[in-house]
Amino acid sequence: xxxxxxxxxxxxKEKRETATLKCYPIPRHDxxxxxxxxxxxxxxFLISFYEKMQSDKGSIPDRFSAQQFSDYHxxxxxxxxxxxxxxxxxxxxxSLWGAANTGELFFGEGSRxxxx
Amino acid sequence: KQEVTQIPAALSVPExxxxxxxxxxxxxxxxxxxxxxxxxxxxxxxxLLIQSSQREQxxxxxNASLDKSSGRSTLxxxxxxxxxxxxxxxxxxxxxxxxxxxxxxxxxxxxxx
Numbered sequence: 001x002x003x004x005x006x007x008x009x010x011x012x013k014e015k016r017e018t019a020t021l022k023c024y025p026i027p028r029h030d031x032x033x034x035x036x037x038x039x040x041x042x043x044x045f046l047i048s049f050y051e052k053m054q055s056d057k058g059s060i061p062d063r064f065s066a067q068q069f070s071d072y073h074x075x076x077x078x079x080x081x082x083x084x085x086x087x088x089x090x091x092x093x094x095s096l097w098g099a100a101n102t103g104e105l106f107f108g109e110g111s112r113x114x115x116x
Numbered sequence: 117k118q119e120v121t122q123i124p125a126a127l128s129v130p131e132x133x134x135x136x137x138x139x140x141x142x143x144x145x146x147x148x149x150x151x152x153x154x155x156x157x158x159x160x161x162x163x164l165l166i167q168s169s170q171r172e173q174x175x176x177x178x179n180a181s182l183d184k185s186s187g188r189s190t191l192x193x194x195x196x197x198x199x200x201x202x203x204x205x206x207x208x209x210x211x212x213x214x215x216x217x218x219x220x221x222x223x224x225x226x227x228x229x
Binding site for chain 2: 033
């Protein structure tokens, strides 16, 4: 079965640079989430999209932005990178609404960002 | 605000033991609760999903229960194996706080051969 696909898997950037992470959700899932996980921490919610519209916003810095495109893939753009942005970034997708939808959350393998 | 806690934070057991991981949440208005497994540096793998109308779910050696009124869920692992060593996280999807899932801090499990 198709899973959530994230790219790149690893990314190394310098301070003040820009990074873009991509996510391809499971087909026919209507909701995409982005999470940030620092070392030894639980995933922290950044932002979500329902049917390509931003649906919820968490602790996402103003330097970060995200969008979901017509083909349902999503991108997380991070600018003016700081050392503290080094983390694992996860994309997850779910099918929340509708009689046949369970609302189960599926995660990608994550993108590891290292800021030097 | 929905908050999720997990006890214990870490657990080390010999192979073959049955064990219980606990998850508590503060607001019982949830759509569902989900248990995940995470290996170091890897993504989260869904183990069990319990809808708010259900009391338990089973998958192989895993059994998860949900007591929504008391804000508790337990994950029971039977006959633990070294391959079960990982961090186990629970997450709830609250009804009153947008569409976000709220995660607990996880229980780090080590099963010794």
